[in-house]
Amino acid sequence: MIESARAQVTTEESEPRIIYLVKRIELIARAHLDGVTREHGLTTLQYTALSVLRAQPGLSAAQLARRSFVSPQAMTEMVGALEAKAMIRREPDPENRRVLRAYLTDEGRAALEACDRGADLLEERMLRDVAPEDAAALRRALTTCASGLTAFTAAEAAHA
Structure with a gap:
């Protein structure tokens, strides 16, 4: 069952991987934040x-x-x-x-x-077409994913 789902995710006709989308968002957000923070004498x-x-x-x-x-x-x-x-x-x-x-x-x-205002603007733009309840669900899901990966990497480090 898991292999079947994995195969569907990795085919060329399928939707992009979630980790790819997260990375893409991170790169776009980082580029924007680098510009905002630079204006105020800071790095991201x-x-x-x-x-x-x-x-x-x-x-x-x-x-x-x-x-x-x-x-x-x-x-x-x-x-x-x-x-x-x-x-x-x-x-x-x-x-x-x-x-x-x-x-x-x-x-x-x-x-x-001052930098918060730039970050707020970026988030507003990113979520402009997302319903508030979907944005809240996204925040919860990403928080859960981050916690899961933190636990996973900690377990991997313990076994190394």
């Missing part, structure tokens, strides 16, 4: 990190790296750049003075909000 990855800090203030660089999908080394450089641009400030953790906690500054919040 810096925008992602600032977004994470807005949701979870006070993360360490290591925690921020995990939640922003970059390596700890890349995050160390990014945190330094964001601090130099006065987008974030870091403070020692009261319980472990060697750990620095990152927080948005007013400048960082303003740049983040």
Whole structure:
């Protein structure tokens, strides 16, 4: 049964694979976000990190790296750049003075909000012809897919 469904998905006459469509959307969105963030002196990855800090203030660089999908080394450089641009400030953790906690500054919040407007516009355009209930279903489905892949990759890593 699964092989039959797989064969149908991979034939030339079939609809494109979902992973292809996700990648296509990612490439288009990334190109747009690169332009939006550049206008505000940021990279898309810096925008992602600032977004994470807005949701979870006070993360360490290591925690921020995990939640922003970059390596700890890349995050160390990014945190330094964001601090130099006065987008974030870091403070020692009261319980472990060697750990620095990152927080948005007013400048960082303003740049983040400006980039958010560009991201909102992109999402509005992408979902323009999608019914609100379908957009909500898409969000739930993609969230479930991301969770499933996270569990899958964690299980694969445990067996390696």
